[in-house]
Amino acid sequence: MENISGSIKKKDHEAKINGSALYVDDHLMDGMLYGRMLHSAKAKARITKIILPELPEGYLIVDKNDVTGVNRVAIIIHDTPVYAEDTVEYVGEPILMVVGPDDQVVETILHKIVVVYEEKIPVLDMLTSDTVFFDYNYTKGDMDKALAEADRVFIETFQTGYQEQAYLETQGLIAYPQDGRMTVRGSMQCPYYVHSAVANAIGCEGKDVQIIQDVTGGGFGGKEAFPSILACQVAVAAKKANKPVKVIFDRREDMEFTSKRHPSLSTYKVAIKNGEITGMDIDVLFNSGAYTTLSAVVLQRGLICANGVYRIDNLRVGGRAVKTNTVPCGAYRGFGAPQTFFAVEMIMDHIAKEMGLDSLELKEKYMVKQGDSTSTSGKYHFHVPLPEMIQRIDELTDYRAKRKQYQQQIGRYRKGIGLSMFFHGCGFTGSGERDIIKAVAKIRKNPDNTVEILASNADIGQGLKTTFCKIVADTLGISYDRVYIDNPDTDRVPDSGPTVASRSLMTVGGLLQRAAEKLKKEWQEGKEQVIEEHFVEPDFVIPFNLKDFSGDAYPTYSWSVNAIEVEVDTLTATTKILGAWGIFDVGVPIDMNIVMGQMEGGFLQGIGYASMEQMDYNAKGIIRNNSFSDYIIPTAVDVPNLVAEIMNNPYTHGPYGAKGAGELPLVGAAPAYVEAMENALGANLNKVPFTPEDVMKILQGVNT
Amino acid sequence: MVNGYQATSLKEALKILAKESVTPYSGGTDLMIDPEEHATFLFLARISEMKNIIEDTEYLRIGAACTFTEIIENELVPEILKEAAAQIAAPAIRNLATIGGNICNGSAKGDSALILFATDAKLRLVSSRGERVLPIAEFYLGRKKTALKSDELLVEILIDRINLSNYYYKKVGARDALAISRVSFAAILNVADGKIVNCMTAFGAVSDIIIRRPDIDAMLVGKTTKEAKVVKKEYIAAYDQAIIPIKGRISAEYRKAVCMNLLRDFLESNGI
Numbered sequence: 005m006e007n008i009s010g011s012i013k014k015k016d017h018e019a020k021i022n023g024s025a026l027y028v029d030d031h032l033m034d035g036m037l038y039g040r041m042l043h044s045a046k047a048k049a050r051i052t053k054i055i056l057p058e059l060p061e062g063y064l065i066v067d068k069n070d071v072t073g074v075n076r077v078a079i080i081i082h083d084t085p086v087y088a089e090d091t092v093e094y095v096g097e098p099i100l101m102v103v104g105p106d107d108q109v110v111e112t113i114l115h116k117i118v119v120v121y122e123e124k125i126p127v128l129d130m131l132t133s134d135t136v137f138f139d140y141n142y143t144k145g146d147m148d149k150a151l152a153e154a155d156r157v158f159i160e161t162f163q164t165g166y167q168e169q170a171y172l173e174t175q176g177l178i179a180y181p182q183d184g185r186m187t188v189r190g191s192m193q194c195p196y197y198v199h200s201a202v203a204n205a206i207g208c209e210g211k212d213v214q215i216i217q218d219v220t221g222g223g224f225g226g227k228e229a230f231p232s233i234l235a236c237q238v239a240v241a242a243k244k245a246n247k248p249v250k251v252i253f254d255r256r257e258d259m260e261f262t263s264k265r266h267p268s269l270s271t272y273k274v275a276i277k278n279g280e281i282t283g284m285d286i287d288v289l290f291n292s293g294a295y296t297t298l299s300a301v302v303l304q305r306g307l308i309c310a311n312g313v314y315r316i317d318n319l320r321v322g323g324r325a326v327k328t329n330t331v332p333c334g335a336y337r338g339f340g341a342p343q344t345f346f347a348v349e350m351i352m353d354h355i356a357k358e359m360g361l362d363s364l365e366l367k368e369k370y371m372v373k374q375g376d377s378t379s380t381s382g383k384y385h386f387h388v389p390l391p392e393m394i395q396r397i398d399e400l401t402d403y404r405a406k407r408k409q410y411q412q413q414i415g416r417y418r419k420g421i422g423l424s425m426f427f428h429g430c431g432f433t434g435s436g437e438r439d440i441i442k443a444v445a446k447i448r449k450n451p452d453n454t455v456e457i458l459a460s461n462a463d464i465g466q467g468l469k470t471t472f473c474k475i476v477a478d479t480l481g482i483s484y485d486r487v488y489i490d491n492p493d494t495d496r497v498p499d500s501g502p503t504v505a506s507r508s509l510m511t512v513g514g515l516l517q518r519a520a521e522k523l524k525k526e527w528q529e530g531k532e533q534v535i536e537e538h539f540v541e542p543d544f545v546i547p548f549n550l551k552d553f554s555g556d557a558y559p560t561y562s563w564s565v566n567a568i569e570v571e572v573d574t575l576t577a578t579t580k581i582l583g584a585w586g587i588f589d590v591g592v593p594i595d596m597n598i599v600m601g602q603m604e605g606g607f608l609q610g611i612g613y614a615s616m617e618q619m620d621y622n623a624k625g626i627i628r629n630n631s632f633s634d635y636i637i638p639t640a641v642d643v644p645n646l647v648a649e650i651m652n653n654p655y656t657h658g659p660y661g662a663k664g665a666g667e668l669p670l671v672g673a674a675p676a677y678v679e680a681m682e683n684a685l686g687a688n689l690n691k692v693p694f695t696p697e698d699v700m701k702i703l704q705g706v707n708t
Numbered sequence: 709m710v711n712g713y714q715a716t717s718l719k720e721a722l723k724i725l726a727k728e729s730v731t732p733y734s735g736g737t738d739l740m741i742d743p744e745e746h747a748t749f750l751f752l753a754r755i756s757e758m759k760n761i762i763e764d765t766e767y768l769r770i771g772a773a774c775t776f777t778e779i780i781e782n783e784l785v786p787e788i789l790k791e792a793a794a795q796i797a798a799p800a801i802r803n804l805a806t807i808g809g810n811i812c813n814g815s816a817k818g819d820s821a822l823i824l825f826a827t828d829a830k831l832r833l834v835s836s837r838g839e840r841v842l843p844i845a846e847f848y849l850g851r852k853k854t855a856l857k858s859d860e861l862l863v864e865i866l867i868d869r870i871n872l873s874n875y876y877y878k879k880v881g882a883r884d885a886l887a888i889s890r891v892s893f894a895a896i897l898n899v900a901d902g903k904i905v906n907c908m909t910a911f912g913a914v915s916d917i918i919i920r921r922p923d924i925d926a927m928l929v930g931k932t933t934k935e936a937k938v939v940k941k942e943y944i945a946a947y948d949q950a951i952i953p954i955k956g957r958i959s960a961e962y963r964k965a966v967c968m969n970l971l972r973d974f975l976e977s978n979g980i
C-alpha cells in the first residue's frame with residue numbers, strides 16, 4: 005500500500021458525529037417562507053383551468069408567469085420548463101408553488117387547489133414512443149460483412165429497470181434575494197450547473213447569482229441535474245416574495261418525481277463464424293422520460309460500453325433515448341454503463357453456453373489488453389489488470405470449480421455462482437473536460453501558513469474534502485490539519501466542474517496536486533499566496549470526435565471483476581446471497597477507508613439493482629413504489645459476506661496514481677448476480693431486477 | 709408536542725381509557741408511521757401487569773406490552789414464537805415493538821399474530837367494565853378491523869400449554885431484515901401413539917385476515933401418517949380453494965404458489 009493510501013480521520017467526521025453539520029433543512033432565516041409544489045396528477049394533459057382558493061395574507065402562488073428570465077431550465081438542452089406552461093408531460097411535473105410562512109397552511113392551500121385537465125393519451129411504453137430525443141450511431145470494421153459471412157447469428161434483447169438513488173437526504177434548497185442578487189443554497193453536487201440555470205431563469209447576469217452547497221446527505225447522481233430544476237423554481241419564488249423561500253421534498257415526492265436510472269432495452273445481434281465472435285450489432289433504447297435533462301450523455305456512455313471489455317473488430321452500435329410521458333430520468337452512479345454492461349455480459353454468457361463453453365472461458369478469449377483499440381477506435385493506453393483479477397477471484401471463491409459443480413442440481417436449495425468483468429471510463433465522456441468544463445482550481449496559502457482549497461466540487465459523503473486535503477498536504481509536506489476546504493460557494497471558488505463522472509479526485513485532485521507542487525516551490529513564510537491551475541488534456545489522448553464516436557472516449561479506465569454466489573430456495577423463489585466478491589482497480593487509493601466505503605456501498609447498490617429494487621408506473625403513468633416500504637433496497641443483513649479488494653494499478657496521469665472510483669463498483673454487479681441465478685436455475689435470463697416473482701415463473705416453467 | 713398519559717398501573721390506564729378518547733401506545737412502531745396529529749396517547753410501556761411472561765396450569769401468559777426482544781430472551785416462550793419474533797424488523801424496532809401492538813393493529817401481516825393463530829391463542833381483553841377472553845380468530849373482523857372496544861385494552865395473550873416443539877415456520881419478506889411479510893406460514897403437528905393428535909396451520913399476509921382453517925386441518929387429525937397420505941390430495945385441494953390472495957404489489961399468483969409449496973413441504977417434512 006502506498007503511503008497516501010493510509011486512512012485518516014475524515015474532514016467532516018467531527019461535525020457529522022456531533023451533529024453540528026448543518027443540512028439545508030437545518031437553516032432558518034428571518035422571514036423565511038416555505039414552498040410546496042403542485043405536481044401534475046396527469047401524465048399528459050392540457051391545463052384548462054386552475055382554480056385557486058382565497059389566499060390568506062402573506063401567502064402567494066408562484067408559477068410560469070413569475071419567471072422573469074426564460075421559463076426553461078438550462079441543463080444540456082433547454083427544454084425542461086421551470087413551471088409548466090399550458091401542458092403537462094408527466095405525473096409530477098411542477099405546475100406551481102404555494103409559498104407562505106406556515107408550512108401547514110401552505111399544505112392546506114395546496115390541497116384546495118383544483119386543476120382542470122383536458123387529458124390526452126400518454127405514451128408510457130418506450131417502445132411506442134414517437135419522439136426520439138437523441139439518436140447516435142457508430143461503427144468499427146465492417147458489420148454488414150460480418151453478418152453476411154456469419155455461420156450463426158445470435159439475437160437477444162435485454163431489459164433493465166428504473167433505479168432510484170435513495171439518498172438519505174431528500175432534495176432541498178433555500179433561495180433568498182440579497183442586495184439585488186439571488187443566493188441559492190442546499191443539497192447539490194454541481195454548484196456551477198445550478199448557477200447558470202438560476203441566472204437563465206431569473207434573467208440576470210452570472211455575477212448576480214450565488215450558489216452555496218450545504219452539507220449534502222448523498223447524491224449518487226440524483227443531485228447532478230435535479231437541483232438545477234428545483235433551484236430555478238425556488239429562486240423565482242424568492243424573487244417574487246422578496247423573501248427567503250425554502251423547499252424540502254418529502255420522501256414520496258422525491259421518489260416519485262425526481263430523476264432515476266434510465267430503463268433500457270438492448271438488442272444484441274452477434275455474428276459467429278468458425279466458432280469465433282466476428283461482430284456485434286447492438287441497438288440500445290433508453291427511456292428518457294418527458295424531458296431531455298442528461299439523457300444525451302447517459303446514452304453516449306451506455307453506447308461506448310456496449311461491447312463491454314471485449315475486443316470486437318466489427319461493431320455497429322446504435323442507440324436512441326426516447327421521450328415518454330414519465331418522470332425524466334437522469335444520472336445515477338454508472339451513468340448508462342450498468343445497462344449495457346448487463347446486456348453484453350449476459351449475451352457473452354449465453355453465447356458461451358451455446359458453444360458448450362463456460363462463460364468465463366469465452367470472455368477470457370476476447371478480453372482487451374493494453375494497446376488494444378476501444379469501441380470508438382481509441383486506445384487502452386494502460387495496463388488492463390483483468391487476468392490477475394480473475395485469478396484473485398478464483399482464489400477467493402473457487403469460482404471455476406463451483407460453476408461446474410452447480411450445473412445440475414435438484415432439491416429445495418440450489419446454488420449458483422456468476423462473474424462479470426467491466427470497466428468504468430474515468431471522467432467525462434469524450435472531449436467534455438477539454439471543451440466544455442475547462443476546470444479551474446485554486447489553493448490559497450494564508451499568512452498563518454494554513455492552506456485553503458478552492459474548488460467547486462462537493463463532498464456528498466464520498467470523502468472528497470478529506471482526499472483533496474490529503475493530496476495538498478502531502479504534496480506540500482505540511483500537516484493535514486493545516487489544509488482545509490469549505491463547502492463550495494460560487495462567490496469564492498472557481499468553476500472546477502461538477503461532482504460527477506468519477507472525475508473529481510482524478511481531474512480536480514490532479515489540478516490541486518499541481519497547484520501544491522507549484523506553491524511548494526514558491527512558498528514564502530507568512531505571506532498570502534494564491535495558485536491557480538487549469539485543466540490540460542494529457543498528451544497521449546487521441547482526441548474524441550462525438551460526430552462519429554471516434555477517439556479516446558476516456559483517458560483511462562478503472563477495472564473490476566465481480567463474483568456473486570447465490571442460493572435459491574425453490575419453495576419460496578427467494579434468493580440468499582452467499583457471497584459477493586469484488587476486485588477493484590481505481591488506481592492508487594487516496595484513502596483506503598474511503599475507497600473501501602465506496603466499493604462496498606456501490607457494490608451493494610448494484611446488487612439491489614439486480615435483485616430487488618423494483619419501480620414501475622401503472623397504466624396512468626403513476627409510480628407507486630414511492631416509499632421505503634415499497635421500494636426495497638438491500639440492507640447489510642442481505643449481503644453479510646461482501647468482500648471488496650483493491651488491486652493497485654497506478655495511473656501515471658492521476659494524482660498519486662489515482663483514477664476514478666465513485667461509479668465503478670455499481671457497474672458490474674447486475675450481470676454477476678444474474679449469471680449466478682442462471683447457474684442455479686439452469687435457464688437463460690435477460691432482465692434486471694430479477695425478482696422472486698421472476699424466479700417463481702422460471703421454477704414453474706412459465707415462459708417469460 | 710405529543711400529548712399523553714404515562715399510566716403505571718392497569719387500573720389507572722383503564723380509568724383514563726373509560727373517560728377520554730385516547731390512543732393506546734405500546735411500542736409506537738406502527739403508530740409512528742402515520743401519526744395522528746392531535747391524538748392524545750395512553751402509554752402502556754410502564755404498566756407492569758402487561759409486561760409479564762408467566763406460566764400457569766393452563767396457559768403461557770404473555771403480557772401485551774412485552775417487546776419482541778423480551779419475548780426472544782424469555783425461556784418460557786416456545787421456539788416457534790421466538791423464531792418468528794426474531795425475524796421481525798431489526799433489533800432497534802424489536803426493542804420497542806410489542807406483541808400486543810402486533811395484534812391490535814389488525815394486520816394479517818403481523819408475524820407474531822400468525823403464530824398466535826396457528827396455536828389458537830386467546831386474548832384477554834380488559835376494560836373498567838370487566839374482562840373477556842376471546843380466541844384470536846374472533847378478534848380479527850376484517851382488514852385493520854378488530855373486536856377491541858374503545859375502552860378495552862389487550863392485556864395478555866394466552867397460549868395453551870400443548871406441545872409446540874414440532875413446528876414449521878417460514879416468513880417470506882422482500883429482504884432479510886426490515887421487511888414486512890409477503891407470505892408467511894406456520895404449522896404445528898403432533899403425533900401420539902402413531903396418530904396425528906393435532907394439526908394446526910396458518911397463512912399470513914395473503915388475505916385481509918390470517919387464514920386459519922381448523923375444519924380443513926381436521927381432515928388429518930386422528931389419522932396415522934399413512935392414512936393422512938391418502939387424504940393428502942383432498943387436504944391440499946381444500947387449501948387450494950381456501951387461499952385466495954388479495955391483490956397487492958406482489959402478484960397473487962406468486963403468493964399463492966409459495967403458500968402451496970410451503971404447505972406441501974410441511975406435510976412432506978412430517979412424512980405425509
Ligand SMILES: Cc1cc2nc3c(=O)[nH]c(=O)nc-3n(C[C@H](O)[C@H](O)[C@H](O)COP(=O)(O)OP(=O)(O)OC[C@H]3O[C@@H](n4cnc5c(N)ncnc54)[C@H](O)[C@@H]3O)c2cc1C
Nearest residue numbers: 732734735736737738739796797806809810812818819862
Ligand atoms: C421498520 C419497521 C419494520 C417492521 N417490521 C415488521 C415485521 O417484520 N413484522 C411485523 O409483524 N411487523 C413489523 N413492523 C410493524 C410493527 O413493528 C409491529 O406490528 C409491532 O408489533 C407493533 O407494536 P407496537 O408496540 O410498536 O405497536 P403500537 O404502534 O404501539 O400500536 C399499534 C396499534 O395497536 C394499538 N395497541 C397497541 N397495544 C395495545 C393494547 N395493549 N391494547 C389495545 N390496543 C393496543 C395501538 O393503539 C395502535 O393502534 C415493522 C415496523 C417498522 C416501523
